[in-house]
Amino acid sequence: MTDHDLPVVAHWFDGAAAPSASGRTAPVHNPATGAVRAHVALADQADVTAALASAGRGLAEWSAFSIAKRQSVMFAFRELLNARKGELARIITAEHGKVVSDAMGEIARGQEVVELACGFPHLIKGAFSENASNGVDVYSIKQPLGIVGIISPFNFPAMVPMWFFPVALAAGNAVIVKPSEKDPSASLWLAQLWKEAGLPDGAFTVLQGDKVAVDGLLHADEVQSISFVGSTPIAQYIYETASKNGKRVQALGGAKNHMLVLPDADLDLVADSAVNAGFGAAGERCMAVSVVLAVDPVADELIAKVAERIAKLRIGDGAADAEPDMGPLISAAHRDKVSSYVDVAEADGARIVVDGRGYTVDGREDGFFFGPTLLDEVPTTSRAYTEEIFGPVLSVVRVKTYEEGLALINSGEFGNGTAIFTNDGGAARRFQNEVQVGMIGINVPIPVPVAYHSFGGWKKSLFGDAKAYGVHGFDFFTREKAVTSRWLDPATHGGINLGFPQNS
Numbered sequence: 001m002t003d004h005d006l007p008v009v010a011h012w013f014d015g016a017a018a019p020s021a022s023g024r025t026a027p028v029h030n031p032a033t034g035a036v037r038a039h040v041a042l043a044d045q046a047d048v049t050a051a052l053a054s055a056g057r058g059l060a061e062w063s064a065f066s067i068a069k070r071q072s073v074m075f076a077f078r079e080l081l082n083a084r085k086g087e088l089a090r091i092i093t094a095e096h097g098k099v100v101s102d103a104m105g106e107i108a109r110g111q112e113v114v115e116l117a118c119g120f121p122h123l124i125k126g127a128f129s130e131n132a133s134n135g136v137d138v139y140s141i142k143q144p145l146g147i148v149g150i151i152s153p154f155n156f157p158a159m160v161p162m163w164f165f166p167v168a169l170a171a172g173n174a175v176i177v178k179p180s181e182k183d184p185s186a187s188l189w190l191a192q193l194w195k196e197a198g199l200p201d202g203a204f205t206v207l208q209g210d211k212v213a214v215d216g217l218l219h220a221d222e223v224q225s226i227s228f229v230g231s232t233p234i235a236q237y238i239y240e241t242a243s244k245n246g247k248r249v250q251a252l253g254g255a256k257n258h259m260l261v262l263p264d265a266d267l268d269l270v271a272d273s274a275v276n277a278g279f280g281a282a283g284e285r286c287m288a289v290s291v292v293l294a295v296d297p298v299a300d301e302l303i304a305k306v307a308e309r310i311a312k313l314r315i316g317d318g319a320a321d322a323e324p325d326m327g328p329l330i331s332a333a334h335r336d337k338v339s340s341y342v343d344v345a346e347a348d349g350a351r352i353v354v355d356g357r358g359y360t361v362d363g364r365e366d367g368f369f370f371g372p373t374l375l376d377e378v379p380t381t382s383r384a385y386t387e388e389i390f391g392p393v394l395s396v397v398r399v400k401t402y403e404e405g406l407a408l409i410n411s412g413e414f415g416n417g418t419a420i421f422t423n424d425g426g427a428a429r430r431f432q433n434e435v436q437v438g439m440i441g442i443n444v445p446i447p448v449p450v451a452y453h454s455f456g457g458w459k460k461s462l463f464g465d466a467k468a469y470g471v472h473g474f475d476f477f478t479r480e481k482a483v484t485s486r487w488l489d490p491a492t493h494g495g496i497n498l499g500f501p502q503n504s
């Protein structure tokens with residue numbers, strides 16, 4: 001098959017796949033083989049305009065649905081997703097590279113938000129105060145924002161959009177999803193599923209593209225809010241640009257998540273957790289543990305246990321029949337960037353315990369593989385420590401005390417997730433109160449909250465006031481009206497009063 005024969009991943013306008021007006025495309029790779037498997041359309045302004053029109057038509061119909069009818073569509077989508085999620089997992093593996101079981105786990109976490117959104121009527125209720133003043137009632141109602149934009153990263157092409165669009169749709173909004181151009185097909189699959197569930201055409205619109213598409217949404221007057229997950233520099237750009245244009249924004253940025261290990265911790269549990277949290281999804285997740293702060297004297301024993309477990313990991317094509325533990329990175333460029341951080345750490349004096357540079361898989365020599373890497377004694381001044389690597393690189397930093405470890409965590413520019421491993425309840429309670437991070441695990445390495453709580457960090461890991469999903473999500477995707485109402489008693493007359501209204 002020649003390059004010209006490859007399929008083009010299109011937009012989704014008005015309930016159907018739509019070709020791009022621009023003619024621009026970008027390659028979509030299979031990261032395990034390095035081969036181009038498709039091309040994705042890259043929007044121009046005409047495509048942005050078409051997406052906005054599609055969403056506008058969908059909004060007019062969807063927002064007029066009764067609560068009961070909207071809820072039936074939400075339940076139908078949930079049932080379809082549950083029955084066919086294996087299809088979506090294979091699409092994710094083919095374009096992202098993560099193993100199928102990991103892709104299934106991603107979908108399951110996204111489905112939690114779908115299930116939360118199925119119970120939305122309770123979460124969009126207003127309040128009522130009868131007889132707030134004589135003959136006057138005051139009540140509030142919650143209404144949808146209108147058209148909302150979701151800009152999704154490559155690392156979770158299903159779960160991250162599902163953090164937002166079930167809540168947004170349940171509240172009566174129309175959604176435009178801008179997927180990553182690296183793995184764009186999952187969003188089209190989800191769009192087709194919404195159509196089958198009975199969602200009106202246009203209420204779920206997919207706009208493929210790059211910065212042109214992003215900027216088109218950020219500047220469009222029709223778009224009322226932007227939800228974003230990605231790197232901190234882009235999150236800050238999204239927040240500043242969208243806010244300047246009068247939009248609500250929830251922009252989740254990067255991370256440098258630490259695991260603090262106290263001397264009384266169960267080191268087998270710690271080692272298992274560090275490997276799971278550091279190398280799952282090849283480390284390409286914002287909640288990955290990238291730094292282990294080992295309080296003296298546990299570092300040597302812990303490093304040995306982690307290295308022993310790394311040696312048993314199977315790296316390979318995530319779509320293979322004998323599923324490996326870890327797949328490739330998303331692209332050759334990203335693989336080289338991750339490798340450069342290991343070079344920096346080594347130059348700065350870190351000890352390379354396990355080296356993943358130059359890793360190859362038999363029969364997949366052109367794949368974007370990078371082996372699990374373990375670094376010891378990483379200087380806290382090194383870029384390999386201070387910056388987000390977003391790959392399977394686990395750094396060990398030795399500290400003398402709990403206080404020293406806590407100070408390192410709190411001095412970082414990120415505040416996404418953190419964990420403490422200890423058998424001391426008092427130490428754990430002190431940690432959860434003193435650490436300046438938004439999501440905390442106690443003997444739990446990846447503390448992603450369940451759907452009825454909300455996801456989001458502190459500091460440069462979150463821009464905007466609203467976290468993802470949970471109650472925060474429903475507040476974000478609705479706006480409130482307060483109504484003050486008086487129905488005059490025909491037996492009385494209010495008379496004329498030019499003063500400021502007062503309760504009496």
